[in-house]
Amino acid sequence: MNIRSLLATFYSAALSVIGFMLKWVQPRNRAVLLVSFQDNARALLNEYEKSDCPFEIEVLYTRHAVSLAKEYPSVASTMINEKNPVHLMRAVYRMFRSKCVITDNYFLLTSVLNKRPQTKCIQIWHANGALKKFGLEDIGNRHRTASDIKRFKKVYASFDYITVGSEKMADIFKRSFGIKDEQLLRTGVPLTDQYFQDDVQHVGDSGKKVILYAPTYRDYHMTSVKLPFSKEQLSEELKGEFLLLVKLHPAVRGHVMLEEHEGMIKDVSELPLKDLLYESDVLISDYSSIPFEYALLDKPMLFYTYDLKEYDEKRGLIDDYEAVIPGKACATRDMLLEELQNIQHAREKIQWFANEWNQYSKGDASRQLLDFVSKLQGGSVKDKSL
Known part of the structure; x- marks a missing residue:
């Protein structure tokens, strides 16, 4: 096992300890956005601010999505450094306080949700299509250890649902994350909503x-x-x-x-x-x-x-x-x-x-997803074990 794999194993073990220590935390009618790319989160927050959703939203963002805090001052938000133990403890606590966690990337953090059926995890991913292999199909896995693959699968197993914009992407997610068809939310991808709206900021006119x-x-x-x-x-x-x-x-x-x-x-x-x-x-x-x-x-x-x-x-x-x-x-x-x-x-x-x-992405993906999250808050969507 190389140093990087060893450190990741210790990191995963530390998360498991934090999850065990905080298992007493009870979820509320809240949703957490765990964000590293801004576009999906921005689409959801735009829809959230103009809707009457029966739950609160909090944003946990990495350094790549810092602008969200300024763009949505009325929405609670916290920056997380995944290498900081205090930040990890805070993030796990906030996720455990929520009935739903919505994430847009591979975060080892979500693995703590595997033994927590009262908190559902929705993966919205950061692209509405794929030309590169990823997940279980990533060719880099040839050089990974068995421990690495086990850790990856642990994260993929934390996804209760995944939003998709097409059957093409649905098939890719099934292979890449090892998920089942009933876990797919055919709502469209939130980041595509912006292309059905008229709020473009022009970047200049060169005449060319x-x-x-x-x-x-x-x-x-x-x-x-x-x-x-x-x-x-x-x-x-x-x-x-x-x-x-x-x-x-x-x-x-x-x-x-x-x-x-x-x-x-x-x-x-x-x-x-x-x-x-x-x-x-x-x-x-x-x-x-x-x-x-x-x-x-x-x-x-x-x-x-x-x-x-x-x-x-x-x-x-x-x-x-x-x-x-x-x-x-x-x-x-x-x-x-x-x-x-x-x-x-x-x-x-x-x-x-x-x-x-973009088969299912018709400009209302964010609304459809927030409606689904609302149902989760009320318990009207049947739980599924992975």
Whole structure:
């Protein structure tokens, strides 16, 4: 067992001790949002503030979601550092005081709920589609110890329910988390609600067509970014008609110094994704889940996959990646340039892609989920043991 696995085992054991010490805590008509990504939580809190829900909500957020506290001052919220024992004790206590815990990621914290049937856990995940393998299908598991896999399964077993936006994602969750069909809530994914509303903040008007480049992060290459077009291509082949906006993944934002060029290349990593998606004319992505959201806007997208084989070997893509994406996997800038010049031909496939992966996401996912949580608070939804 390596040091990392050993530390995780001790961490898990400490959580079990904390859970045992606090088992006396009685749940109230409350729900806790355990948040590391903001979009799902924001959609739920927007709906909560305009609804008459018969329960209180409290937000436990990591450092990646700190802005939620300022955006929703009327909602109780606490930042948690998962490495701080006091924070862990506080988080477990708050979860135990609630009849429902809603989470958006893999948190070892939720494993304390396995022996607590009076508190239900709902996993809303942070993406409405998947091009990468995760969970039990993660290829990284080949290098994990038996103790690691056991710990992962312990967390997955804490999910009483999982929200899904499509049958495609339902099948992926069944394989990735080892869950059953009756645990799936076909309510749609809360973060997609924003694409059915008219509250866009414009990020500026350059007078040019806008390309948004939003690559995923590569944990094997965190210190630089490979742009889809050079400044020469933008000014010559594309005749200066396009502005390239670059939104870096939060995990690499602090490690990369992006060279901007006036009127051609601009770093927009700090701006909200939704506003950038609305502002852009074309999206260029790779293995990110952003295309699943962008498809709701019925706008063209391209895929810059210069490291397709390497990424698949090191990180793991879904088996039918190239058949799933609504466009050609472009290995070079020249291929990408050719696809951009014939971009309108992909419109029909994008509509198919949107319908396939956003089957249940129709703009009311947050309301449907809060209605379900309301039923849980009143005990009218039948309990299920995992």
